[in-house]
Structure formats: structure tokens, C-alpha cells
Amino acid sequence: MNLPKKLTSWREALPTILRRLAIALAVVLVGALAVGSSWLTHRPVGYSGSARVSSALSPDFASGFDVAWELTAADLGVGGSLWAYKEVDGRLVAFFGGQDQPPTLVGLDLSGEKPSVLWRREIPDVDSPMFAWGDSVVVAGQTIRVADGEVTATWDTPIPTHISSYFDDFNKKAFINVGGDEVNPADGGFSRVTSPVIVVCYPRDKPDAVQDFDYLCLGWNKDGTEAWRYKVNLSPHDLQGPGLPLPVTAVDGYVPVSRNFGYADQQVGAFLHLADGVLVESATYNAKTLRPVADGWVLEGAVPDDPQQRALVTLAPDGTEVSRTRLADPLMPPSDLYFVKCWDEDGRVARPTSEQAASTLTSGEIPWASVCVQRDQHSKEGFSLMNGRRLMATNGAGGAESGTYPESLIPATDGSLILSLPPKDKDSTDRNSSMNLYAVPSGIQLASLEDVGLHDAVPFYDDLLIASPARPDSWIARLRSFLGFYPHPDTVLMGITPKRAG
Incomplete structure (x- = not known):
């Protein structure tokens, strides 16, 4: 008996259809597993560090970056965009505005596994500068205590809008x-008041x-x-x-x-x-020659009985002259003190005493701080030395050469690494580069903030960086977000912690 030709063709085609369906199902399954795996791989790990406020980094960041947490405006109970944020009295103050929403301040505690909202406060339209001042912020003519968001004072004469x-x-x-x-109101951020x-x-x-x-x-x-x-x-x-x-x-x-x-x-x-x-x-x-030190001011002058002989002049905080010390062939001119930036072992910016400054000028060494960066005599921009060692960088050919890093660099508290934009390269065409982690002094790149979808970040704790991500509106960005890569949609603030083992 002969089967109809049409039925025969269906029987012959069926294995092909089944194979294609199986392949399609397999692709869908693999894609789903990939997305699920990606989301698991890139899920925030939470913060579990020491919560020590610092302007330097923990050496643990040498392992790379993990995302501790992400926050959206909805998570914080506000609308609009994140315009500014600042560490104040161990807490974070974030300022939101725009999108027909009233300007709002939010106080955050970042010390737990996830940030907790301490308070929210709507404020009048902000045209005047904003200040971080001790335990408070001053915004729109109001002094607001950061611990609880209470208005402790209202200014009868607010700070002018146009001011410099x-x-x-x-x-x-x-x-x-x-x-x-x-202070520059055009910057739109908080200015730190230290007086x-x-x-x-x-x-x-x-x-x-x-x-x-x-x-x-x-x-x-x-x-x-x-x-x-x-x-x-x-x-x-x-x-x-x-x-x-x-x-x-x-x-x-x-x-x-x-x-x-x-x-x-x-x-x-x-x-x-x-x-x-x-x-x-x-x-x-001449104010350009004055250098602040921990106990006053120093500048270069002359020895009274020998005007040709240089001396280090030290002044008390109120400008009263304290001493003049003869500088016999100093290894560092007093003006170079302006191009030295130091941190103590707790990650705070450190300044020498006048006696320590005099010792540094004659010896060229800086034993009074944990980490110091400085220029050398050939570099006019950026830092090229750390703790007396020349910083290195990798050139285009893959070799090592002397490196000069931007003055915005952030060191580890032990001087073992820096977080920085790439070292200055006159041949570079990258105008939107990310901050990277570099080993010191080799300049070998250990990780990049691009790994977590960021261009830059600032220390909040020594083991927690915070950043507001830039989210380009493109299909590639949306696809990366769909696949679980950072930043996710609507993220306004991210916390970055050292990468954990495994």
C-alpha cells in the first residue's frame, strides 16, 4: 500500500522540524541560564566593612571591585535626579531635584549591609551655594542637622546666589x-566649611x-x-x-x-x-610663597646678616615670625611643599609641623606621614613620586616608563596602590577614560571601575567607594542592564567594596 505523497513529505520533514525546535529550545534555555547566571554573578554583595570614614583606600581593593549595593530614587522615596552628595559627620547627604519634584535632601547611614534612610526634607528652591559644616548642612538659608534632619536655624540673610x-x-x-x-555655585555641590x-x-x-x-x-x-x-x-x-x-x-x-x-x-x-x-x-x-603647616606657616626668606643666603622662615598661625633657619643646599625648595600631598595611617590628609617641613627640605625625605605623593622637578602637572619612589606606567608598546598621574589620585593607606585616571599620555585620544587601580610603584593596572559600570568614585569609608553612575541611553546599555551588568536601570547611587575571594 502506498501512502499519499503529502503524508510522506510530512513524515520526512518532521525530524527536521523537531531538530529545529529542539535547537531553538536549547538556545532559549542557554540564554535563560546565562541571564540567570549573570544576575547571580552580578548581584550586590552588601557591605560588611569597618565603616571608617577616610579619604584614602583600604589595600584590600587590590583584589578588584564588587558592588555592595545600588539605590534608585524610588528606593530613597524621592523623585527627580541626584544632583549632589557629600559625607557629613559620618553620614551621607544626597540632594535630589528636577522633574517637577520639590528639591529634597536625604540623610543616609551607609554603615550597615544596605544603606538606611535616616530622614527626608523638602527645601525651598536652591540658588545659593550649599555647605557641609561640622555636623550640619546649610542649604537655602536653613541649617539642618545631619543626624536627624532637624532644622536648627533659619538664616535671616541667606548666602548670595552669585558668589565666589x-x-x-x-x-x-x-x-x-x-x-x-x-566656592563656586556653578559646580552644584556641597562646599566644605573648615573655619x-x-x-x-x-x-x-x-x-x-x-x-x-x-x-x-x-x-x-x-x-x-x-x-x-x-x-x-x-x-x-x-x-x-x-x-x-x-x-x-x-x-x-x-x-x-x-x-x-x-x-x-x-x-x-x-x-x-x-x-x-x-x-x-x-x-x-607674598601669599604665593606662604605654605600652611600644622603649627603655622613657612616660606623662603633670607638670613638677616647674609641677604644672599636662603632661609626657611617659620610663622605662628597669626603671622608672628618664630624663626629663620639657614637652608644650605636643600634637596627640596620650600615652594615644592605646595606640590606634596600626604595622608596619615587613618586616611586623613596630613600636614607637617614647621620642624618636620624643615627636615624634609634638607633631607628630601618625608617620614612624618604614612603616604605622600609629590611632583618631581621635570613634571609640571600631576604626581610622579610616592614615598620617594618613582611611579611607573605601561606605555603603548607594553613597556614600563616613568608615569605622571593626575592630582586627583586616591592612594591606599599603605601606599601599595592608587585609584586614578590613567597616567598622563600626550598621545592618548581617550577623553572619557575611567579610574583604574594601579599597583605602586610598577603602575600595573589591577582593575578598573568600568568592571562595575562606573567612570569614577570617591572614598566614603576606606573600604567603601560611592559613585553616581552615568547611564547612556543606548540599546547596548539596555542589553547590558538586561543581562545583569552594572549599573541597572534607574540606579542613582552605588556603593563599591573590595572584591571578595571566590
Whole structure:
């Protein structure tokens, strides 16, 4: 008996259809397993570290990066975009705005396995600068305690919107000094206040007959009350009156004051005590030569009985001269102290005493800090030395050569590695490179923040980095996110911890 031709063709084709179906099912199954495996592989591991606030890294990061946690705006109970964040009093303050949502501050505790929200507070529209000040933040004319989000003071006179840490008489902008950090509202972040007061010098906005000053300088306490005030007037060559405090690191509450009209030469003839506005007259110095140290200031001068002989001049915090030490063939000129940055064993930025600075200049060694980076005499930008050893880098041919790393580098507390943008390379065309981990001093790359979908990050604890990821809207980014790679959709903040064994 002969089967119909049509039935015969179906019987012959059936194995082919089954094979194709089996292959398709296998592909789907493998894809599902791959996605599941990827999600398991890239699942956040949580934070379980020491919770020690630091500006340096734990050496454990040499193993690479793991994602401790990810947060979305929905996780934090807010809308809009993350505009700024800052460590304040051991906690994280994040500022959200935009998308027709009221500006909102969120206080976070990062010490647990996952971050916990301590408080949320809506604030008025923010045009003026934001400050991290001791245990509080000052935002939109309110002083807010970070521990519980309570408003502890409301400023009757908020900080002006258009303000700068550099004197600009041409545009008549208000001038501000916060004890070290530069203030630029255009940056949109929090400025760290390291002095007892914020100094704001307001330009005259009324005729001479009404206001007998060109600038009125006020010291503001953290609660928005006035601490002191003085007037400054302009002449063809000088600022008449106390002058304007320079935007440099305060030493024991003192900063140098310039009376130079152009404010470019920065001739210093007095030192201002920021807490009470008391001015201490001093000899005249060029501010560009002054270097802050732990117990005062140092600069290069001359020996009184031999003007040709260089000396290290040390000043008390208030500018009173303490000593002049002869510098006989120093291995490091005093000006190079400006190009040395050091950290102690706890990851805090460290400064030498005047005696330690003198020893460093004559010996070229820096035994008073755990980790120090500095320039060498041939590099004008970036750091090329760490703890006296030359930093290396891998060149395009795969060989080793001397490396110069950007000044934004972050070292490990033991000096064994650095987190940095790639070392400077005049031939590089990469304008959007990520921060990488490099071994010291070899310069061998150990890991990259690209491994966890980031370009940059900052230390919060020594074993926890935080970052706000940039999420390009592309099909590749969406596919990577679907496959479980970081960052995931809508992530606004990530915590990065050292990669765990296995």
C-alpha cells in the first residue's frame, strides 16, 4: 500500500522540524541560564566593612571591585535626579531635584549591609551655594542637622546666589571664604566649611552717601547669626581697612589677608582670626610663597646678616615670625611643599609641623606621614613620586616608563596602590577614560571601575567607594542592564567594596 505523497513529505520533514525546535529550545534555555547566571554573578554583595570614614583606600581593593549595593530614587522615596552628595559627620547627604519634584535632601547611614534612610526634607528652591559644616548642612538659608534632619536655624540673610572665593571687583560679585575650599555655585555641590565662620564680603549696592564702604565683610556663625563685621574701601592701589581673607587653608583659625587692590599679587600684611574677626598685623609677605603647616606657616626668606643666603622662615598661625633657619643646599625648595600631598595611617590628609617641613627640605625625605605623593622637578602637572619612589606606567608598546598621574589620585593607606585616571599620555585620544587601580610603584593596572559600570568614585569609608553612575541611553546599555551588568536601570547611587575571594 502506498501512502499519499503529502503524508510522506510530512513524515520526512518532521525530524527536521523537531531538530529545529529542539535547537531553538536549547538556545532559549542557554540564554535563560546565562541571564540567570549573570544576575547571580552580578548581584550586590552588601557591605560588611569597618565603616571608617577616610579619604584614602583600604589595600584590600587590590583584589578588584564588587558592588555592595545600588539605590534608585524610588528606593530613597524621592523623585527627580541626584544632583549632589557629600559625607557629613559620618553620614551621607544626597540632594535630589528636577522633574517637577520639590528639591529634597536625604540623610543616609551607609554603615550597615544596605544603606538606611535616616530622614527626608523638602527645601525651598536652591540658588545659593550649599555647605557641609561640622555636623550640619546649610542649604537655602536653613541649617539642618545631619543626624536627624532637624532644622536648627533659619538664616535671616541667606548666602548670595552669585558668589565666589576669588575677589572680582570688576563684576562687583560677593566674596566668600570658608576656610580653605573654593566656592563656586556653578559646580552644584556641597562646599566644605573648615573655619568657625563663613566670611561673606558684600559689594556696595547703594550710593556713597548711604553706604560708606566698597565692601562690607561679615562673619556668619553656623546658626546664621552675625559674629563680626568690618568695612573695606578701595583706593587706586590698596584695600583700605582689614582687607579680604585669602581662600587658603586656615591654620588654628587664622588666614592671611590681602590688601592688594588687584588681588593678583596677594601681598599679605595681616592675618585674620576667623572666629572673632580680630586682625593681627604682620610683616609683608607674598601669599604665593606662604605654605600652611600644622603649627603655622613657612616660606623662603633670607638670613638677616647674609641677604644672599636662603632661609626657611617659620610663622605662628597669626603671622608672628618664630624663626629663620639657614637652608644650605636643600634637596627640596620650600615652594615644592605646595606640590606634596600626604595622608596619615587613618586616611586623613596630613600636614607637617614647621620642624618636620624643615627636615624634609634638607633631607628630601618625608617620614612624618604614612603616604605622600609629590611632583618631581621635570613634571609640571600631576604626581610622579610616592614615598620617594618613582611611579611607573605601561606605555603603548607594553613597556614600563616613568608615569605622571593626575592630582586627583586616591592612594591606599599603605601606599601599595592608587585609584586614578590613567597616567598622563600626550598621545592618548581617550577623553572619557575611567579610574583604574594601579599597583605602586610598577603602575600595573589591577582593575578598573568600568568592571562595575562606573567612570569614577570617591572614598566614603576606606573600604567603601560611592559613585553616581552615568547611564547612556543606548540599546547596548539596555542589553547590558538586561543581562545583569552594572549599573541597572534607574540606579542613582552605588556603593563599591573590595572584591571578595571566590
